[in-house]
Amino acid sequence: MNETESAIPVTDPFTLFEAWFAEAKEAEPNDPNAMALATATPEGRPSVRMVLLKGHGSHWGEGGGFVFYTNAESRKGEEIRANMQASLLFHWKSLRRQIRIEGPLAEVSSEQADAYFHSRPRVSQIGSAASDQSRPLPNRQVYLDRVAALEERYPEGDIPRPQHWTGFLLTPTAIEFWSDREFRLHDRRRFTREGPGEAWSNTLLYP
Structure with missing residues (x-):
């Protein structure tokens, strides 16, 4: 050049x-x-x-x-x-x-x-749906519990988009x-x- x-x-x-x-x-x-x-x-x-x-x-x-x-x-x-x-x-x-x-x-x-x-991996869909992004989080377990609750509510298939x-x-x-x-x-x-x-x-x- x-x-x-x-x-x-x-x-x-x-x-x-x-x-x-x-x-x-x-x-x-x-x-x-x-x-x-x-x-x-x-x-x-x-x-x-x-x-x-x-x-x-x-x-x-x-x-x-x-x-x-x-x-x-x-x-x-x-x-x-x-x-x-x-x-x-x-x-x-x-x-x-x-x-x-x-x-x-x-x-x-x-x-x-x-x-x-719905093109995202299922775990990513769950993680997004469970997150109040940018809001205060008392401790990480609270978030993990919300993830677990969604996994139980929707045991298979796509998660509804918030x-x-x-x-x-x-x-x-x-x-x-x-x-x-x-x-x-x-x-x-x-x-x-x-x-x-x-x-x-x-x-x-x-x-």
Whole structure:
């Protein structure tokens, strides 16, 4: 690679994400789909945590996007429903790459939430249904007892999806790709658009 040229091509950012994500799945030892999700209260108080990407691409919604699932009564779920904006960060240390994604959120349909919930291992379904995520827990045994009660109530088959367990689609208005270069002369390209279906523009950024 010529040092005077960017290593990040000018292309459709969903296509570039797909290429980088495919490489990450080969290179990362654990959870290449792990991403930091940043949300904020209406007052602007931020919080961030790791979640797993469970769907992505230009076919999602009207303008393509990135999907994750959560308990909507958790701290992040309450912040999302109060302020339907978020940002994502993928950091693939083995590849020395990052991708930042920003945009509005929309809740997925009940059918989509059901389909994903019931695609999970049965023990994961039970664990989610038994959890009051982010709420105080007196001791771990209380949670384990709730898990055991659900296992007894539903001895086989799928567990009904709790109504507060759902998914969200982030439709990006900005996607920024970052790649490590020698001597911290890193490579950054930011793609932006006004809204779903609009054309992308892009620019290099100083590292």
